[in-house]
Amino acid sequence: METQTFITGTGPTPTLVVVFLRGGADGLSLVAPLGDDQYHKARPRLGLKAATSVALDGFFGLAPQLSDLEPMWKDGELAIIHGAGSEDQTRSHFEAQDLMEHGGLAGGGWLGRYLRARSHGPSGALSCIALGRALPESLLGAPGATVMQSLDDFSLGESAMGVREQLRALYAQEGDSLKSAAHDTFEALGRIETMRATPYRAEHGAEYADDGFGQGLRQIARLIKAGVGLEAASIDLDGWDSHFTQETLLNPLLTRLGKGLAAFRRDLGRAMDRTVVVVMTEFGRRVRENSAFGTDHGRGSVMFVAGGGVRGGRVIGPWPGLGDSSLEGPGDLPVLNNYRNVLAPVLLWHGMAPGNLGTVFPDFQVTGLDLFA
């Protein structure tokens, strides 16, 4: 039975981790076009400076608080997509997040529909989790998606040991798929209990920060390494709506993002080869800074795609420049890479049949970016 390989194997379950930066993250402050004069004119106070940024490719530079991502970039495992976003024009957080998480005007979320459409059959108890308190819209419709705050959720409770033993005896007498389902369930329970009983130590010197984001990534890494068949995990990093005093707001978030992803990669080691992390946000921000040292809702932002199989070390454009003629509406970087053209190759790499593209992203002609080696 196929679930077997997920639960018991160090098998080839690839894992997709989706990080959503809620509030509309300023792509131009994550990855700045340092070689574009218009950038410095539009952002005299907030713009990143070449001297303090992490040089990427001679044109773009990474925010200094993201410097922990530099090794990932240098090793070619981090691709940055600029001008990324959706076709939503409302510049409303809710509308834009909904559209992006649903993957268009459709029922359920893009990740939920994808996991439903997956061809390999049923999935295990821990195949799809959302770290936090509620299921994100992207996971709506996923088979057995579980919102997880702690591993204690995956338990029958201490008092049920007798029930468990007797169930083991009864299910062993079964002859059909119930027998193997029960076997897999006991196997998963055993692994989770071992995990709970053993204090987790991150490997390879990885150090997670003590914030919710770092700890969430730590849980995800732990589940991936335990081989419980984790196919998809979702985690949010909130608070990117930087209308005023942007730096005080963004700097700690950038640090959390950079340190978190770097620790995650280090901790996973070779397991990163079968993991892909996608970082996305609902929209970017106005190119010109406002009078309150902030930026207002815009359009294009950045997406990150990171993982062992990624053909990274590249900022994927095109870059239109930030001159007035290139901007859209009230002065926004246009969306030149629809988020679906980033997600589609990720899902194909993950094992999606190309025939399912229409189900996952209805009413959209996908022209996927070339993201994987």
Added chain:
Amino acid sequence: MNYSRRNFLATGASAAAVVLTSGCGEMRSLGTRWRGSTAGPLPEDLTPPGSPLLDETSHLLNRLTFGPRPGEWARVRSMGAGAFIDEQLAPEKLDDHACDRMIRRLEVLHLPPGELYEYKEKYVLEQMTRGTILRAVASRRQLHEVMVDFWTDHFNIDPSKGDCRWLKAADDREVVRRHALGKFSDLLRASALSPAMLWYLDGRVNRRDRDTDRPNENYARELMELHTLGVHGGYTQQDVMEVARCLTGWTVRDRKELRKGRVSFEPKRHDDGAKVVLGEPIPAGLGAADLDRVLDLVVRHPSTARHLATKLCQRFIADEPPAAAVDHVAQTFTRSTGDIRATLRSVFATEAFQSSQGGKLKRPLHFVVSALRATNAETDGAQPVIESLLRMGHAPFRYPTPDGYPEAATHWTSTLLWRWNFAVGLSAGKLQGTRIVLKELRDRLGDDGLMATCYGRQPNASEQRAFHASGDGLALLLASPAFQRC
């Protein structure tokens, strides 16, 4: 500041006391007032099944209902199989006021589509879901509820798309529930003109304003692929485009119209040229009547009878039903011009149905509801139960694509953890809003009687042993393999 939608909603809920629209806070307080509704008084005759194998009565209760309540086996056995099928096929004659009274409190289930917009979407979804769970547990019209479940999947609409978040509640009432045991053609027509369906499958934007406009094929395709002929039913891409042309102009104009419960036909947006659908010419100039011609053609198509017969046999007989049974049911469907009651009667009359005891796996909703029914549980059907179903991947109104939750066991045998978790939680009284008072039941039935009531047959020696050795007999019973089957 936190800008995720769910946090926004959570904040909204705290302010709900002052406005009509209310969020979770309101629902919780409703939950505490929810008492004694789904747990009926126990009947006088609680005689449990006495055979070591599932008999005809238990088989009927497994397949035509969401599982037997205590005493139901005795009632059905004494009335006889034929009379029970008759009773369940005539739900309008069954007094269901206890269930109705309970459902009356879920106000969104009773409002015209336009007024649903007054409510927060999460509130609508939660009330709809509760309504479905509570009716499955408490309604005496069990086969009707089973068929509502069937058609809800067949004409699946995910409320998370666009305005479906409000309109699905009306679709559930006016389309699925109203026609669940009626004529298939009426059901199909109601679905085609359901505001929620016009939203879900984009019919509302299928129009021809200019000669260059191409029709939106979404509904036309699913109409034939899922709702009628089936994917290999013999239609072509050309047919899809022609059907889409026939349906141009039907739309949901605005919320004011919806308040009157109306969808609109806009002649100026209709492609009024001649069409050919499934080999039949449809002359130019019929306007809105194109719709009826199309529906008539697809309903009468032999592939439709076969497609529906197959799905009904998969639901009621086996995941892979024998061809002879499907043929027989398809013939009845055709002969009765799509009479759902007659068709069901023919399913239950097949040799294959009568010899398929215990061969199907309960889908999670069936499992959860059957556990609540067998234990005479009192439940508010609220968040903790919904949460359990979500984890099992089978909460009502949460399926994203038009094909509806799958039927076959292979989709539902991933992990049993959440089923077991539910059994343990229910038995231990840890499911907030749900309560079991087992004492009277156990006193009157004894352990073996309780097991037989749940299993629909006498327990075997290993089941008895496991029950007593487990330390929590009820949890063991509900989590055991035999209780997963039907």
